[in-house]
Amino acid sequence: DVKVTQSSRYLVKRTGEKVFLECVQDMDHENMFWYRQDPGLGLRLIYFSYDVKMKEKGDIPEGYSVSREKKERFSLILESASTNQTSMYLCASSFQGERYGYTFGSGTRLTVV
Amino acid sequence: RKEVEQDPGPFNVPEGATVAFNCTYSNSASQSFFWYRQDCRKEPKLLMSVYSSGNEDGRFTAQLNRASQYISLLIRDSKLSDSATYLCVVNIIKKTSYDKVIFGPGTSLSVIP
Numbered sequence: 001d002v003k004v005t006q007s008s009r010y011l012v013k014r015t016g017e018k019v020f021l022e023c024v025q026d027m028d029h030e031n032m033f034w035y036r037q038d039p040g041l042g043l044r045l046i047y048f049s050y051d052v053k054m055k056e057k058g059d060i061p062e063g064y065s066v067s068r069e070k071k072e073r074f075s076l077i078l079e080s081a082s083t084n085q086t087s088m089y090l091c092a093s094s095f096q097g098e099r100y101g102y103t104f105g106s107g108t109r110l111t112v113v
Numbered sequence: 114r115k116e117v118e119q120d121p122g123p124f125n126v127p128e129g130a131t132v133a134f135n136c137t138y139s140n141s142a143s144q145s146f147f148w149y150r151q152d153c154r155k156e157p158k159l160l161m162s163v164y165s166s167g168n169e170d171g172r173f174t175a176q177l178n179r180a181s182q183y184i185s186l187l188i189r190d191s192k193l194s195d196s197a198t199y200l201c202v203v204n205i206i207k208k209t210s211y212d213k214v215i216f217g218p219g220t221s222l223s224v225i226p
Binding site for chain 2: 040042043045048050056090101102103104105106107
């Protein structure tokens with residue numbers, strides 16, 4: 001069964017901390033994505049990557065950065081966590097050039113206090 | 114106007130009922146369409162792709178009307194396990210840039226015994 005695995009299901013961090021969210025997929029997908037999901041706002045794209053070592057900004061990249069050193073791993077970094085970054089973070093992956101939709105990880109619920 | 118719009122619901126229907134969800138999109142360059150299902154506190158999961166000719170998967174039927182920029186999902190003989198939020202997803206294929214995938218806000222369905 002194909003999988004996208006996110007390192008933590010729940011996370012509590014303090015304001016100002018540097019936070020790393022890890023995502024690993026075992027499907028050899030080229031594309032990987034980070035979203036956040038908030039009530040009333042739906043899914044919003046933070047960053048995405050279509051290849052190793054490449055990254056592109058999504059709709060709300062401010063306050064975040066990403067790293068993709070290996071094809072299977074895509075990391076989201078909160079440089080200095082703030083309370084408005086409290087959210088559900090979802091990683092997704094897909095094949096390139098095909099229209100088969102995304103496979104999502106189970107999400108990380110991050111609370112910044 | 115939002116790029117992808119859905120009636121947020123909630124739709125409360127009795128078991129065995131037929132329920133239809135609608136979705137409209139604003140960008141005529143949209144090329145691929147999907148329905149996702151998201152259970153409470155879980156990640157979105159691909160339910161089905163939507164093809165121009167319409168397609169069916171068991172009790173679920175998806176239809177696309179490109180002229181009206183409208184997508185629908187019909188669920189027949191509703192089960193308790195169909196209770197979830199249904200997300201309409203549109204993929205805009207850009208020839209000179211990366212594809213853009215837009216998630217609708219979702220429609221909430223509760224199937225009542």
